[in-house]
Structures are given as C-alpha cells and as structure tokens.
Amino acid sequence: MLYFIQAKKTGLIKIGFSTNPKDRCSILKSFNADKLRILKIIEGNSRGEYDLHKRFRKYRHHNEWYYPN
Numbered sequence: 001m002l003y004f005i006q007a008k009k010t011g012l013i014k015i016g017f018s019t020n021p022k023d024r025c026s027i028l029k030s031f032n033a034d035k036l037r038i039l040k041i042i043e044g045n046s047r048g049e050y051d052l053h054k055r056f057r058k059y060r061h062h063n064e065w066y067y068p069n
Contacts, residue, residue, distance in 0.1 A: 001017070001018060001019065001020075001021050001041050001042070001043065001044060002015070002016070002017055002041070002042050002043070002044035002045075002048050002049055002052065003015075003016055003017075003018060003021035003024065003025070003038060003040070003041050003042075004038070004039040004040045004041075005021075005024075005025055005028060005036050005037065005038055005039065006036065006037055006039050006068070007032065007034040007035070007036055007065075008034055008035040008036070008037065009034045009035070010034060011067070011068045012061055012065045012066065012067065012068070013039065013065065013066050013067075013068050014028070014064050014065050014066075015049065015052050015053060015056065015064055015066060016049060016064055017044065017045065017046050017048070017049035021038060021041045022038070025037075025038050
C-alpha cells in the first residue's frame with residue numbers, strides 16, 4: 001500500500017510504502033513532534049513508491065517528505 005501522510009504544522013507530506021500504513025503512521029508519530037494525519041492510502045508497491053518520489057522530486061523537502069504544492 002502507498003500512503004500519503006501530512007504533518008499539520010509544516011504541511012509537508014510523506015509519500016511511502018507499507019503493508020500497514022496505519023501502523024506506519026503510528027510509528028512516525030512517535031518520532032515526530034508535529035501532528036500527523038493520513039491523507040490517502042492507495043494500492044501499490046515499492047516500485048510505485050519510487051515512481052511517486054521521482055514524479056514529485058521537484059517538491060522534495062528532505063528524505064521522503066514533500067512540499068504540498
């Protein structure tokens with residue numbers, strides 16, 4: 001599954017792949033001071049994640065976090 005998780009204060013969006021995106025969001029919350037929410041979960045795999053990272057590379061902030069333009 002591919003997921004899009006947004007940080008409330010910064011607006012940044014994490015694009016990632018996980019077999020359990022809800023659990024992944026919970027894990028991310030434990031490492032992030034900002035409040036996080038799942039925007040969308042879609043079918044996909046690690047190749048799809050790579051393709052999305054490539055597609056949105058001009059909006060990349062750091063790692064797998066992107067500006068919400």
